[in-house]
Amino acid sequence: MIASQERRDRAPDDAIRFVLDGEVHTVRGIDPNTTLLDYLREDLRRTGTKEGCAEGDCGACTVVVAELDGDRPRFRAINSCIKFVPTLDGKELFTVEGLRAENGALHPAQQAMVDCHASQCGFCTPGFVMSLFALFRSESAPSVDRINDVLAGNLCRCTGYRPIVAAAQQMYRQAGETDGDWLHQPFSNGDREISPGETELVARLRGIRRDGTLALTGPSVDGGTHSYFAPTNVADMAALVREHPDAYLLAGGTDIGLWVTKAHRDLDTIIYLGNVPELQQLRVTDTDIEVGAGVTVTDCQDVIAEHFEDLGELFRRFASPPIRNAATLVGNIANGSPIGDSMPALICLGATLRLRAGEKTRELPLEDFYLAYQKTALAEGEFVESVTIPLTPADRHFRTYKISKRFDQDISAVCGAFCLELDGSTCRSVRIAYGGMAAIPQRASQCEAALEGKEWSDATLPDALAALEHDYTPIDDMRASAGYRRMVAHNLLRKFFLETSGYDGETRVVGQRR
């Protein structure tokens, strides 16, 4: 509190600094609600980046952001349409216009797209090129399945994708053919020496690193004022949240972005938590995994998947890579949507939240966090600092299933999660939770009760299914009818039973357990 007070007594640092085309780019006096896409297209007239949907679902606006990961740069594709410009502070931005080598040669990702006939109308193409560029600089030999996952956030309506996937493979073969620009060299694993180009990039990023809070004010659309704070430690952040109880806490912005682009709302005050190191913590111990509020899904998904295979599969299908690169796990939780993908599984696993208000923190089981439709237990001035997932005993059976119209980058109609501990063949402990079945993600308490202490067998199942009927009253909407939701909820319990009771046939049409 005192620290932040002192900081803001000094002149506020009102300039956003990021690197573009290798040079530090400074932005002043901008509305903090401005999206990067609008800024690129309207202010900088860099029109190669396209708007296809303005909600992070089509990928036409994909750009790549480089950040420091230890002493190396890390390249991530993001959706510029729902990225607010101030959140770029301290990063390096790449857009499709900046990929040619100095001698004019196309980037291998670009050349491969040309050679594979991977563009037709061309409108989605810059977005695909940028997703491929991020892949090229992040992984050395992706499989076709991996390429498909990487491209899940980029829609193409013309090609049917086959030539684009071919280009993703081809670009690595082409890489050797161009010389010069280090960006045209693919990522390689191992102890490769850092290249001069990377060293320069790292130096540029260090050069614009910020110690104190970035505090901005800028004109709103209707002539008012918008404020933006990006604190750099959790104490400052807690103080800011208390000081501005109505402020919007921004992490990835993958939902809040739409409030601006679609609902045309004014976010008067934003507190960005992406620069708070304490919230970037990802801690794994013998007993649990703790994920800080600033940790993106991308950054925690592999760690979590090591312990919970099915969560790995769920995260593989969680939105898309550009969204996961921005969105945080805690954001998915705190947002409180009844159809958020992570919550049924986390509730089922007994996850707890640490909530902070000023200096005070408290722990709350995740299942108690949701009170009603989009209403949570957060008090005024309080925020979610982290989520902790207890590591399960090895003999515990855990499964989660996401049912949606499309496998990749869709929102669940129903998401079910199941956690079972057996004593021999008796259910010692069972936790079941569903999303998409009620106004909040919720446990199936009557169903659980019907199973607790019973034999885990065909004979018990009918009672459990009958009890499940009383746990939820789902609704009809565009994702599914109430009847379908109910039936699938039943059948997912059946599927869980099959997968944990020795059935040896196939039970899934997609995913790792296929």
Added chain:
Amino acid sequence: MSETVGKPLPHESAELHVTGDARYTDDIPEPKGTLHAALGTSERPHARIASIDLEPVRRAPGVVAVVTAADIPGVNDIGVNGDDPIFADGLVEYIGHTIFAVAADTVEHARRAVKLAEIEYEELEPILDIDTALERQSFVLPTNQVSRGNPRKAIEGADHRLRGRVRLGGQDQFYLEGHIAFAIPREGGDLLVYSSSQHPGEVQLVVAHAMAKEAKDVVVECRRMGGGFGGKETQPALFACVTSILATRTGCAVKLRLDRDDDMTITGKRHGYRIDYDVGFDDQGEIQGIELEFSSRCGMSADLSGPVNDRTMFHADNAYYLDNVSIVSHRCKTNTVSNTAFRGFGGPQGMFGIEYVIDEIARYLNVDPLDVRKQNFYGVGERDVTPYQMRVEDNVLPELVPELERSSDYRQRRQEVDAYNADSEYLKRGLALTPVKFGISFTATHYNQAGALIHLYTDGTVLLNHGGTEMGQGLFTKVAQVTAHELGIGIDQIRCTASDTSKVPNASATAASSGSDLNGMAAQAAARTLRERLTRFAMEEHDVGEDEIVFRDGRVQVGDQTMTFAELVKAAYTARISLSATGFYRTPKIHYDRSTMTGRPFYYFAYGAACSEVAIDLLTGESRVLRVDILHDVGQSLNPAIDLGQVEGGFVQGMGWLTTEELWWNPGGQLMTHAPSTYKIPVAGDLPEVFNVNLLPTGRNNEPTIHRSKAVGEPPFMLAISVFHAIKDAVASVGEHRLSPRLDAPATPEKILEAVEALRRRMSEEHERASHGAV
């Protein structure tokens, strides 16, 4: 041997695409003071506007002008039947119906301002679905019918008879670039309109009418679209008119770029259908008589629903000879967005109907559906006249389908699928091979014409213009290849220029797959005119015979000397030879009588077939396409890379239509799937793991089309019907392939699970009956 035609050259804009340099309408630098428009739209599906207060809109920050129906200088209509107002005037007929428009200094100001209108509605009862429309006899156009023989008698006299109904959803085009128009006022009230349009000529006329101007006063230009798929055939006119009205009113350039949600709410889509059938057939599954009744959701106005539904009727036979046949088509008026063109233009729905019936016959007879398909194929030289009295003269399916059956290992895999299903209790597989026969030409005969304009410059470079538009299909590339071939030059010497109503007048829509057939021929004619002029000049200048002059590789052989193409052009210029020419083409042979629905509406047919294998999950209804084999006839390909792209892309788009893409309206008549978050087109991961796509190597158009090629834009879309039937086949395994599932499209997990559960109920009922019978 040509250096250009038939070569897999990259798209002429490929390098611009990948670098972000390709300029779309929203990328054009704006003149100073450009204003941005937004639309105020109806929130009711059917209502009279009791009162409207736009003062809060006018007072909103940044607003410069607000216009309504009263501000339209000319005609308040963009439709073909006078039923499609620019601004609803007193009566709104769907949620999204435009009522007024705003021009403001920024996009955000304009979009915020339109929300401030205070509108009171006097609600009228809406008609929101096909069944209600049929019940109330609510139609946008009269019912149409084509028939032959005596279907009723043939059905009643047949060994077997099946009756049923299937429902088929519509589809959003989901071009990645949403609708956009950008109007710039010129001197004397003239207008230049940049429009993302497949039919700039129509936009020009509609804008002229709306503005009380003449065609000569309006220029419409489009360099490229970020996808069209039919969605930009008639639909761009509304946005072009709105920007023209506002630009004229304010004297400023005005741009209207639709937000994706507005685009999907306001613009027309593929028609959804209800299809009723009554069919009689023999023990071999040969159809003796059939009655098909198609009822389509046209939405609130006719738009292109007439020709769309006609094309349904023309494709209700697909590849099959129907001797005694009746095809009825109802064009239902509903209080939903007015549906329009979309790749296939009604053809897919017609084909879907007959393929469904064939599958039902096969299930009933418990034989492989492919055998029933073959049993009913059009013959060669017999059984070859369509219900609309056109002879099928170019049928390649008797060779193409067996070839695909062989290359896809259909029979072997059928056994493997059966074996898999016998072992697998909860996942089931399905396999289907379906054919496509698609008629090429606009059914509106007069549309089958095209013009081109070619300039030669003295440095030997070529500026190429034609009436077609580029939406990604590679038209400009193909026409440039044709032109380069005629002039014996490389494609890099040619600049393709924007479609522009001031260069080639009265151009037809780029639609009906006809772009390269028509414009390729027109450009060829123009190029030939120029080559002939150059040849005559060279003959005179060098005193050689015509056969001694050869244009090749950018050089011209004249007798025993050679010169560059540029040198010859320069010399011709100096000799005062005209270096600019137009070309024109009209499709021969076609004729068609709308009143009887008979004639030869199509110049020729394009053919293909696909074999798909899927897996479904009986617990969730999820499905996944595992393998697809395609063999498709594009004649002698102008560009095999582009044609392959059309086949693959069309197939995947069709797969989306029949699987994940669902239009869902809430009970209040509001479309709730109006963004990619809720409307799911295929993504890369939906591709089958095995995807073998081949062009028919022996393909050659019987008709003298441009280099004997065939149209390829639409036909491959319908190859995806194989995916639907593979899913149906997998579901049918639950009924031991004796009972046929009733499955509607799109086959979402919900529809599949419903079909599985319904089949299970029928199985257990049957079982019960059998056991009661035993007692």
